[in-house]
Amino acid sequence: MIVTIFSVTVFALLITFCLTPLVARIARKYKLIDNPKLRPHPAHTHKGIIPRAGGAAIFLGIFIPILFFFPITKPLIGIFLGAITLILVGLWDDRKDRSPYIRFITNCLAALLAIGFGVGIPYITNPAGGIIQLDTWKIHFELFGPHTILVLADLLAFLWIVWTTNIIGWSGGVDGQLPGFVSISAMVIGILSLRFVQNDPQQLHVTYLSFATAGAFLGFLPWNFYPQKIMPGYGGKTLAGFMLAILSILSYSKLGTAILVLIVPMTDAFFMFIKRIIAGRSPVWATSGHLHHHLLSLGWGRRRIAIFYWLISATAGLIALTLNSKQKVFAGILILVIVVGFILWMNLLRKLPTKETEVY
Numbered sequence: 001m002i003v004t005i006f007s008v009t010v011f012a013l014l015i016t017f018c019l020t021p022l023v024a025r026i027a028r029k030y031k032l033i034d035n036p037k038l039r040p041h042p043a044h045t046h047k048g049i050i051p052r053a054g055g056a057a058i059f060l061g062i063f064i065p066i067l068f069f070f071p072i073t074k075p076l077i078g079i080f081l082g083a084i085t086l087i088l089v090g091l092w093d094d095r096k097d098r099s100p101y102i103r104f105i106t107n108c109l110a111a112l113l114a115i116g117f118g119v120g121i122p123y124i125t126n127p128a129g130g131i132i133q134l135d136t137w138k139i140h141f142e143l144f145g146p147h148t149i150l151v152l153a154d155l156l157a158f159l160w161i162v163w164t165t166n167i168i169g170w171s172g173g174v175d176g177q178l179p180g181f182v183s184i185s186a187m188v189i190g191i192l193s194l195r196f197v198q199n200d201p202q203q204l205h206v207t208y209l210s211f212a213t214a215g216a217f218l219g220f221l222p223w224n225f226y227p228q229k230i231m232p233g234y235g236g237k238t239l240a241g242f243m244l245a246i247l248s249i250l251s252y253s254k255l256g257t258a259i260l261v262l263i264v265p266m267t268d269a270f271f272m273f274i275k276r277i278i279a280g281r282s283p284v285w286a287t288s289g290h291l292h293h294h295l296l297s298l299g300w301g302r303r304r305i306a307i308f309y310w311l312i313s314a315t316a317g318l319i320a321l322t323l324n325s326k327q328k329v330f331a332g333i334l335i336l337v338i339v340v341g342f343i344l345w346m347n348l349l350r351k352l353p354t355k356e357t358e359v360y
Contacts, residue, residue, distance in 0.1 A: 090235015
């Protein structure tokens with residue numbers, strides 16, 4: 001088992017690492033590039049012309065190992081179809097920025113594809129003890145055969161996948177920031193799923209998929225770390241959120257664990273979501289003001305910001321692996337209060353003169 005996990009991780013890492021330079025050359029050839037002078041964007045922080053489309057290499061890094069290590073199941077087909085939808089629309093967006101509403105609809109479609117092929121949340125753990133069943137309300141219908149919709153289970157899965165798919169990319173504005181914390185989060189989910197293998201051997205496939213995801217993003221990291229040679233693009237960012245959402249569902253609906261590991265990007269996204277609504281703006285239209293923007297304005301280097309996100313994710317991941325459900329709630333609330341306080345403090349300092357950004 002350990003040998004296979006190691007093999008899956010290394011295989012995914014090498015595929016992504018080796019294909020990323022090729023993807024970068026193709027992206028330059030077909031103008032899938034980001035030029036701040038021609039494509040100004042309020043949330044971007046980089047300078048110079050940088051190829052996008054890195055998500056294509058990450059996608060291949062995740063799904064090529066599936067051909068060797070995974071049985072092809074119905075849920076896996078849905079995950080693949082959802083992922084490739086995100087990547088294709090992402091490449092289209094990398095060529096020329098598309099409407100955020102088109103992006104949002106695409107994310108909803110990807111979620112529906114995964115859910116339609118069997119990915120759902122039949123229950124959630126009650127921190128006070130026991131579980132809360134979500135699969136009791138069912139709707140049966142005939143469409144080229146019998147089908148069943150688990151109303152609450154599918155609705156919660158849809159909201160969770162769409163939310164996570166959208167907001168993870170919001171914390172990918174600094175070189176190396178996103179692939180680092182996504183790799184750590186996927187590893188934590190993979191380790192967590194190992195606990196259930198004895199009772200449910202199918203969980204081993206969740207473990208393999210988690211480590212394939214971790215390996216693919218790790219393989220992309222050297223090319224994306226400061227100074228980045230390629231960006232993940234919209235497809236890479238949404239693929240990150242989509243896979244983490246799916247993996248947290250498949251590992252016995254451990255949404256609380258995922259929230260704890262992703263506490264910084266989740267809190268930052270929620271804060272920006274509310275802030276945009278209060279300001280009368282659409283929450284799907286990108287703006288500056290994220291935590292990494294504040295840190296840059298205070299003079300933090302890009303490498304320092306990326307490592308800061310990695311350390312928080314790793315620390316929260318260790319907490320998630322060692323605490324029970326009730327303890328996770330208290331730990332999550334404590335970390336949440338700290339992160340919210342930090343973000344509010346950053347917003348108060350936003351009016352200070354911007355310092356020149358360091359490179360370390």
